[in-house]
Amino acid sequence: MNFSYWEFDFYLKNIDFAVIGGGIVGMSSAYHLRQKFPSARIVVFERDFFSAGASSRNAGFACFGSPSEILADVEQNGWDSVLKTVQNRYQGLKALQSIIPMAQMDGMQNGGWEIFESSESEQFEAVANQLEFLNQQVKCVLGFSPYHVGTLENGLQNISGAIAIDQEGMIHPGKMLGQWLQINRSAGVEVLYGLNIEQVDVESGSFQIRGRWFHPNKLVICTNGLTPNLVSGLDVIPARNQVLVTEEVLNEPWDQTFHLREGYVYFRSIGKRVLIGGGRDLFRDQESTLELEETDNVYQYLKNTLEKFLGKEVNIEHHWSGIMGMGKSKGPIVQPLSEKTYVAVRMGGMGVAIGTWVGQELANMVE
Numbered sequence: 001m002n003f004s005y006w007e008f009d010f011y012l013k014n015i016d017f018a019v020i021g022g023g024i025v026g027m028s029s030a031y032h033l034r035q036k037f038p039s040a041r042i043v044v045f046e047r048d049f050f051s052a053g054a055s056s057r058n059a060g061f062a063c064f065g066s067p068s069e070i071l072a073d074v075e076q077n078g079w080d081s082v083l084k085t086v087q088n089r090y091q092g093l094k095a096l097q098s099i100i101p102m103a104q105m106d107g108m109q110n111g112g113w114e115i116f117e118s119s120e121s122e123q124f125e126a127v128a129n130q131l132e133f134l135n136q137q138v139k140c141v142l143g144f145s146p147y148h149v150g151t152l153e154n155g156l157q158n159i160s161g162a163i164a165i166d167q168e169g170m171i172h173p174g175k176m177l178g179q180w181l182q183i184n185r186s187a188g189v190e191v192l193y194g195l196n197i198e199q200v201d202v203e204s205g206s207f208q209i210r211g212r213w214f215h216p217n218k219l220v221i222c223t224n225g226l227t228p229n230l231v232s233g234l235d236v237i238p239a240r241n242q243v244l245v246t247e248e249v250l251n252e253p254w255d256q257t258f259h260l261r262e263g264y265v266y267f268r269s270i271g272k273r274v275l276i277g278g279g280r281d282l283f284r285d286q287e288s289t290l291e292l293e294e295t296d297n298v299y300q301y302l303k304n305t306l307e308k309f310l311g312k313e314v315n316i317e318h319h320w321s322g323i324m325g326m327g328k329s330k331g332p333i334v335q336p337l338s339e340k341t342y343v344a345v346r347m348g349g350m351g352v353a354i355g356t357w358v359g360q361e362l363a364n365m366v367e
């Protein structure tokens with residue numbers, strides 16, 4: 001279907017900044033570009049009606065890292081890199097809250113827990129023994145010591161140990177994205193849904209929709225795990241993550257979040273329902289995909305895990321998947337690819353935390 005003259009003239013002509021991707025990073029990039037270039041024409045192009053990547057499909061944890069996740073990352077990447085990531089996550093969450101108040105995205109910041117199953121008492125002891133040192137390191141970048149061994153009082157079963165995480169929080173990702181849309185539109189940023197960018201030309205900063213090429217002044221690519229469809233040669237590996245939400249099973253909502261297995265599995269409540277997600281550690285090859293599909297094995301694994309902790313069977317009412325962007329290194333890629341084209345991708349499964357800050361970094365870089 002060709003664009004009409006009217007569509008071309010009104011929506012697609014004379015674009016200063018074309019941002020591809022309407023997730024948190026695209027929205028934050030557009031917002032910060034608007035701050036820097038008050039009279040520029042900025043247009044966000046999103047292929048789906050909401051966001052077909054991760055920003056409206058995640059678990060909504062506003063977190064900077066559980067103890068076993070951080071210690072495992074240190075083994076892979078060393079303290080400097082891991083502490084930088086912890087700091088970026090914390091700063092990113094502050095940046096998000098400075099633009100969208102917590103109340104507008106059903107946010108809470110009452111802390112979280114890392115929990116260890118009955119069969120993981122040795123792992124719990126090993127992590128607990130390193131907490132003092134971990135707190136010292138983390139305090140250098142956050143200014144406080146977040147981790148303490150504690151006792152859970154919410155009736156969870158089959159637990160050998162629990163570590164409290166101060167200042168961890170959670171949000172409603174749909175409301176967050178809705179707020180970004182409202183803020184950007186009121187600042188004069190145009191956001192166009194349902195337009196799939198078919199190709200980009202990095203050197204000229206051009207992009208193609210419905211077979212027709214467009215030439216903005218600058219092109220900004222914020223497509224995270226879906227980036228390999230548009231640009232080759234970047235270290236971005238798609239990684240699917242699946243989520244289940246139960247029927248109402250709790251007597252009272254929990255106001256804290258829960259992590260286990262080095263952060264690969266996580267759960268929280270949504271009112272009296274429980275959301276549980278993850279499991280990529282057990283199904284890594286299967287979940288390294290761009291396909292937005294749900295699978296029985298991950299479903300059963302997450303459901304069984306949750307039932308163990310709740311001590312009862314539960315019915316699942318929602319099951320979905322989303323695509324994250326991972327890579328060999330855990331940090332994001334925020335850089336120019338040419339004079340005309342920039343990327344801000346590879347959020348490493350922590351884009352709720354770092355996404356706002358990444359958009360700000362991108363805008364700082366663009367001339």
Ligand SMILES: Cc1cc2nc3c(=O)[nH]c(=O)nc-3n(C[C@H](O)[C@H](O)[C@H](O)COP(=O)(O)OP(=O)(O)OC[C@H]3O[C@@H](n4cnc5c(N)ncnc54)[C@H](O)[C@@H]3O)c2cc1C
Binds near residue numbers: 052057230352353
């Ligand atoms: C199940 C799940 C749970 C998660 N839980 C958490 C969590 O609790 N806390 C946390 O911090 N992070 C979490 N994450 C990660 C977080 O959601 C992501 O890191 C973050 O949303 C990435 O934001 P983004 O804007 O970079 O990418 P995305 O949100 O993926 O946005 C990219 C957008 O680009 C669009 N797009 C792609 N290609 C094109 C194209 N050719 N043309 C037009 N548009 C295109 C896509 O439709 C998409 O909307 C989770 C992710 C998943 C999948």
